[in-house]
Amino acid sequence: MSVLEQAAAARIAAIDLAxxxxxxxxxxxxxxxxxxxxxxxxxxxxxxxxxxxxxxxxTSEAIIDRLALSPExxxxxxxxxRQLAALPDPIGDVVRGSTLANGLExxxxxxxxxxxxxxxxxxxxxTADAAGICLKSGNAALLRGSRxxxxxxxxxxxxxxxxxxxxxxxxxxxxxxxxTTRDSVKELMRARGLVDVLIPRGGADLIRTVVEQSxxxxxxxxxxxCHVYVDAAADLEKALAITMNSKTQRNSVCNxxxxxxxxxEIADAFLPLVLESLLDAGVTVHGDARVAGFNDxxxxxxxxxxxxxxxxxxxxxxxxxxxxxxxxHIRLYGTGHTEAIVSxxxxxxxxxxxxxxxxxxxxxxxxxxxxxxxxxxxxxxGISTQKLHARGPMGLPELTSTKYVVTGNGHxxx
Amino acid sequence: MSVLEQAAAARIAAIDLAxxxxxxxxxxxxxxxxxxxxxxxxxxxxxxxxxxxxxxxxTSEAIIDRLALSPExxxxxxxxxRQLAALPDPIGDVVRGSTLANGLExxxxxxxxxxxxxxxxxxxxxTADAAGICLKSGNAALLRGSRxxxxxxxxxxxxxxxxxxxxxxxxxxxxxxxxTTRDSVKELMRARGLVDVLIPRGGADLIRTVVEQSxxxxxxxxxxxCHVYVDAAADLEKALAITMNSKTQRNSVCNxxxxxxxxxEIADAFLPLVLESLLDAGVTVHGDARVAGFNDxxxxxxxxxxxxxxxxxxxxxxxxxxxxxxxxHIRLYGTGHTEAIVSxxxxxxxxxxxxxxxxxxxxxxxxxxxxxxxxxxxxxxGISTQKLHARGPMGLPELTSTKYVVTGNGHxxx
Numbered sequence: 001m002s003v004l005e006q007a008a009a010a011r012i013a014a015i016d017l018a019x020x021x022x023x024x025x026x027x028x029x030x031x032x033x034x035x036x037x038x039x040x041x042x043x044x045x046x047x048x049x050x051x052x053x054x055x056x057x058x059t060s061e062a063i064i065d066r067l068a069l070s071p072e073x074x075x076x077x078x079x080x081x082r083q084l085a086a087l088p089d090p091i092g093d094v095v096r097g098s099t100l101a102n103g104l105e106x107x108x109x110x111x112x113x114x115x116x117x118x119x120x121x122x123x124x125x126x127t128a129d130a131a132g133i134c135l136k137s138g139n140a141a142l143l144r145g146s147r148x149x150x151x152x153x154x155x156x157x158x159x160x161x162x163x164x165x166x167x168x169x170x171x172x173x174x175x176x177x178x179x180t181t182r183d184s185v186k187e188l189m190r191a192r193g194l195v196d197v198l199i200p201r202g203g204a205d206l207i208r209t210v211v212e213q214s215x216x217x218x219x220x221x222x223x224x225x226c227h228v229y230v231d232a233a234a235d236l237e238k239a240l241a242i243t244m245n246s247k248t249q250r251n252s253v254c255n256x257x258x259x260x261x262x263x264x265e266i267a268d269a270f271l272p273l274v275l276e277s278l279l280d281a282g283v284t285v286h287g288d289a290r291v292a293g294f295n296d297x298x299x300x301x302x303x304x305x306x307x308x309x310x311x312x313x314x315x316x317x318x319x320x321x322x323x324x325x326x327x328x329h330i331r332l333y334g335t336g337h338t339e340a341i342v343s344x345x346x347x348x349x350x351x352x353x354x355x356x357x358x359x360x361x362x363x364x365x366x367x368x369x370x371x372x373x374x375x376x377x378x379x380x381x382g383i384s385t386q387k388l389h390a391r392g393p394m395g396l397p398e399l400t401s402t403k404y405v406v407t408g409n410g411h412x413x414x
Numbered sequence: 415m416s417v418l419e420q421a422a423a424a425r426i427a428a429i430d431l432a433x434x435x436x437x438x439x440x441x442x443x444x445x446x447x448x449x450x451x452x453x454x455x456x457x458x459x460x461x462x463x464x465x466x467x468x469x470x471x472x473t474s475e476a477i478i479d480r481l482a483l484s485p486e487x488x489x490x491x492x493x494x495x496r497q498l499a500a501l502p503d504p505i506g507d508v509v510r511g512s513t514l515a516n517g518l519e520x521x522x523x524x525x526x527x528x529x530x531x532x533x534x535x536x537x538x539x540x541t542a543d544a545a546g547i548c549l550k551s552g553n554a555a556l557l558r559g560s561r562x563x564x565x566x567x568x569x570x571x572x573x574x575x576x577x578x579x580x581x582x583x584x585x586x587x588x589x590x591x592x593x594t595t596r597d598s599v600k601e602l603m604r605a606r607g608l609v610d611v612l613i614p615r616g617g618a619d620l621i622r623t624v625v626e627q628s629x630x631x632x633x634x635x636x637x638x639x640c641h642v643y644v645d646a647a648a649d650l651e652k653a654l655a656i657t658m659n660s661k662t663q664r665n666s667v668c669n670x671x672x673x674x675x676x677x678x679e680i681a682d683a684f685l686p687l688v689l690e691s692l693l694d695a696g697v698t699v700h701g702d703a704r705v706a707g708f709n710d711x712x713x714x715x716x717x718x719x720x721x722x723x724x725x726x727x728x729x730x731x732x733x734x735x736x737x738x739x740x741x742x743h744i745r746l747y748g749t750g751h752t753e754a755i756v757s758x759x760x761x762x763x764x765x766x767x768x769x770x771x772x773x774x775x776x777x778x779x780x781x782x783x784x785x786x787x788x789x790x791x792x793x794x795x796g797i798s799t800q801k802l803h804a805r806g807p808m809g810l811p812e813l814t815s816t817k818y819v820v821t822g823n824g825h826x827x828x
Contacts, residue, residue: 015745019768100790104779113801114771192625196801211606215626217802238824245826331429353819354433357528365518365822374827375818376514387527387610387815388631389803401801404789405767408779410652412659413788 003142003187006175007194010115010140013170018112018138020169022089025136028167029085032135033078035163036128036156040074046155047124054148066123067149077128077156080379084132087378090397091138105407110400112138113196117188118381119144119210121202124152131160131174133381137399142195144177144184153179189214196401201382204309219390221382224254224337225309226367229326229352231343232265236273238364239266239342243274245366246340248281252311254383255338255370259306259316261326264290267319271295275317283313290319306333323348327355336385338362338370359385359392417556417601420589421608424529424554427584432526432552434583436503439550442581443499446549447492449577450542450570454488460569461538468562480537481563491542491570494793498546501792504811505552519821524814526552527610531602532795533558533624535616538566545574545588547795551813556609558591558598567593603628610815615796618723633804635796638668638751639723640781643740643766645757646679650687652778653680653756657688659780660754662695666725668797669752669784673720674731675740676705681733685709689731697727704733720747737762741769751799752776752784773799773806 001009017025036043047069054064090110097107116139118130127145134141145153157176165171177184188195192215199219200210211218228246230239246257262270267290275295278285285291286301298317305316306329320326330339340362341352349363360370370393372380377395384390390398415423431439450457461483468478504524511521530553532544541559548555559567571590579585591598602609606629613633614624625632642660644653660671676684681704689709692699699705700719701712712731719730720743734740744753754776755766763777774784784807786794791809798804804812 015769018771098790100788104783106789108806111771212629217631217800219802235824241824241826249827349821355429357432357525358817360818360820363819363821365820365825366827368827369518369820369822369825370818374514375520376512386631388633391815392522392818401805403772404774404784404806405777406774406779406783407763407777408783410649410655411779411783412655413663413780413782 003177003184004191004194006177007115007142007188007191009172010142010175011194013172014112014114014140016170017135017140017173018091018114020138024167024169025089025138026085028135028164028169029081029132031167032132032160032163033081035159036074036078036081039159040071043074043152043155043159044069044071047152049151050149059148067152069124069152073125077125080125080129081132084136084379087136087396089136090400093397095402102411103408104411107405108402109405110397111403113399113401115140115142115195116399117142117144117191117195117198117216119185119188119198119200119202119206121146121206122149124149124156126201127153127156127176128160130381131157133379133396133399135164135173136379137396139399140173140175142175142177142188144188145179147179150179186213189216192216199382219382219384219394220386221384222254223309223335223385224256225259225307225333225335226255226257226338226340227259227261227330227334228257228340228342228367229261229330230263230266230270231323231341231345231348232263233345233348234263234266234270234342235344236266236270239270240273240277242340242342242364242366244277244281246368247278247283247315248313249366249368251313253368254309255367256311257315257340257367258308258310259318259333261318261320261329263323263326264319264321271319278315281313283315285315285317287317288319291317309335323351327352330356334358337383338367340365340367359383417591417598418605418608420591421529421556421602421605423586424556424589425608427586428526428528428554430584431549431554431587432505432528434552438581438583439503439552440499442549442578442583443495443546445581446546446574446577447495449573450488450492450495453573454485457488457566457569457573458483458485461566463565464563473562481566483538483566487539491539494539494543495546498550498793501550501810503550504814507811509816516825517822518825521819522816523819524811525817527813527815529554529556529609530813531556531558531605531609531612531630533599533602533612533614533616533620535560535620536563538563538570540615541567541570541590542574544795545571547793547810547813549578549587550793551810553813554587554589556589556591556602558602559593561593564593600627603630606630613796633796633798633808634800635798636668637723637749637799638670639673639721639747639749640669640671640752640754641673641675641744641748642671642754642756642781643675643734643744644677644680644684645737645755645759645762646677647759647762648677648680648684648756649758650680650684653684654687654691656754656756656778656780658691658695660782661692661697661729662727663780663782665727668723669781670725671754671781672722672724672729673747674729675734675743676731677737677740678733678735685733692729695727697729699729699731701731702733705731723749737765741766744770748772749799751797752781754779754781773797
């Protein structure tokens with residue numbers, strides 16, 4: 001089947017799914033979970049094909065580890081689906097409601113988008129996650145995973161589709177697109193009218209391509225050049241803990257800090273401490289001239305460093321002369337993901353919160369908290385860095401649209 | 415200045431505007447209103463240039479009437495700005511908030527988009543409306559009106575910019591783009607990163623072009639092929655009043671009905687009545703074979719009729735065999751704007767409301783109620799027919815994004 005045929009089938013399936021009750025959707029999610037565990041052997045066997053191909057292609061062991069599935073990892077995917085079943089259903093929520101002066105009853109109600117397209121890279125567990133989140137939010141899912149995980153993804157989707165059908169919902173609410181050709185991505189991006197929203201998850205190149213070429217509305221995710229700004233009025237101990245946690249707790253993720261800005265008045269006290277800690281932790285420090293003066297191990301930062309999302313054990317560090325300079329720097333180089341200030345000054349934090357435009361502005365805490373799980377959403381389909389529709393971590397409500405229901409008794413407009 | 419230079423200036427102005435209080439913005443709106451009235455003579459004189467050009471170009475008097483400004487029409491624009499000043503400010507609203515298990519305080523707060531681009535046709539009053547709505551919601555506005563109204567729009571924007579500056583806000587929050595060339599539309603559509611959202615208002619061709627070519631996120635507005643479905647269990651009197659009001663109260667607008675679907679069981683009772691009323695009101699009825707049997711004045715409907723937004727005194731009429739057939743017809747030909755059912759059956763209305771996917775689903779009332787003013791929003795920038803971000807009439811909150819503010823006391827992630 002072509003992508004357009006798959007999308008058309010998804011569109012029809014989505015009509016039934018939109019009418020499914022929470023009980024019906026939760027029963028499907030629980031059956032999907034049970035079947036993944038039952039069929040873990042087949043899934044791991046299909047994964048072995050992907051692993052073997054990756055080895056033949058000379059893929060690094062780090063990436064192979066991300067790709068690899070074990071019975072335990074399959075069980076974790078199943079647990080994710082069970083957690084989704086336990087979450088409230090966003091569909092049918094009344095977002096606002098009132099009775100108008102003429103007696104018309106107005107309600108704005110959450111409804112599914114219809115058909116959601118996902119383009120993603122890497123780990124096959126995203127396949128089960130995305131399928132589950134879409135199903136719970138009443139959306140049919142068109143999943144375009146990476147070529148390197150195609151055999152694994154095909155096995156997972158086959159199990160999930162059978163479970164959905166056995167639970168009495170249309171199997172075509174979950175479909176895997178051909179990952180062996182780039183054409184499937186192109187067709188998906190042009191399927192306006194059949195696909196309601198497209199969510200790319202992956203590297204900056206993938207996201208840029210989708211944003212520029214898609215006629216289907218896109219929710220942009222992920223690129224995070226996140227800053228920690230240590231204000232003149234910072235508590236040094238908190239500043240050190242927050243910087244280290246933001247940079248080193250996990251450095252390959254979009255909410256890790258990539259840049260540290262230090263107010264000049266606190267530089268003498270703070271920089272020696274933080275540079276030593278960063279360097280001890282194996283982080284390469286790319287610093288400006290003032291930073292370099294504090295430690296010989298600092299590498300000279302280039303202009304490119306300030307705009308780089310390293311996703312590695314690297315950090316750029318600059319001294320700034322004021323809070324305004326810090327905000328100007330963030331406006332110039334930030335990607336609108338997560339920006340943190342460390343300060344005990346209420347005035348400084350108020351100005352930073354008001355003046356910095358990002359999905360998340362964090363006061364005296366690690367950038368790593370920008371996450372659907374940490375925010376208590378229970379499920380996350382990605383972190384939006386755009387301003388339209390959803391901004392920041394996206395949970396189930398972010399995968400819905402709304403409709404107005406207007407109820408009268410023969411009302412006409414005068 | 416090029417569009418990109420104007421957009422860059424808007425971006426800088428938007429930073430100041432985002433920090434403006436409600437009091438500052440309302441003072442600017444009131445001054446804008448006063449100045450429009452004071453300078454009405456200049457505006458009407460500028461308008462005379464557009465009118466004269468339109469006459470030279472052989473423009474119809476109906477369109478010239480839409481274009482024409484009088485002191486009274488300028489006063490109405492000023493009143494619109496005063497009404498905006500009286501509306502609550504959406505900026506700073508806390509959309510959701512909680513304290514997480516670890517003590518982090520999470521708040522999701524409404525913030526402006528930043529820079530909003532508007533592409534619109536026809537009447538110059540839209541210029542003042544759009545400028546006011548954007549200012550109240552904290553957004554800088556890049557306004558690309560029609561070439562036919564360029565002289566009028568230039569005069570209006572000149573007055574508004576001076577008023578904004580005199581009120582202490584940056585004049586560049588309101589800018590008119592060159593309407594004498596199509597290049598300004600093209601540049602605006604490619605100004606991703608400088609312009610946060612683009613709202614096209616106008617004909618289907620304009621909207622399609624923007625949706626297909628823009629890399630700036632778009633909010634699609636307007637096309638409405640709206641249906642009235644008269645169910646087997648309809649009250650005939652309500653059905654007649656609602657059909658007539660939906661079609662004839664004003665037929666050039668997107669929420670006017672373009673198509674009538676009548677359940678076969680009520681066709682004998684209802685069609686003679688409604689056809690006579692429609693024909694008496696000067697409406698051309700494009701009917702299917704069954705409809706044509708009821709009245710010789712019915713014109714045979716072609717396949718194209720079912721998908722046409724007439725925006726004129728025309729209506730397509732079909733007999734359907736069931737509620738499901740009505741919903742299938744609406745799915746096939748509807749544009750997701752407004753769909754109405756007339757029925758006294760709770761079961762039928764429940765099924766219709768659940769099964770029809772549109773910005774507004776209306777029960778026993780006219781399609782003409784889908785409107786920001788009728789919904790009590792106080793201001794409207796357009797009616798979205800897309801599912802992302804905003805659906806249905808868009809008021810001030812729909813012109814905002816959100817950001818998460820996360821406040822801790824040295825919190826790090828474990």
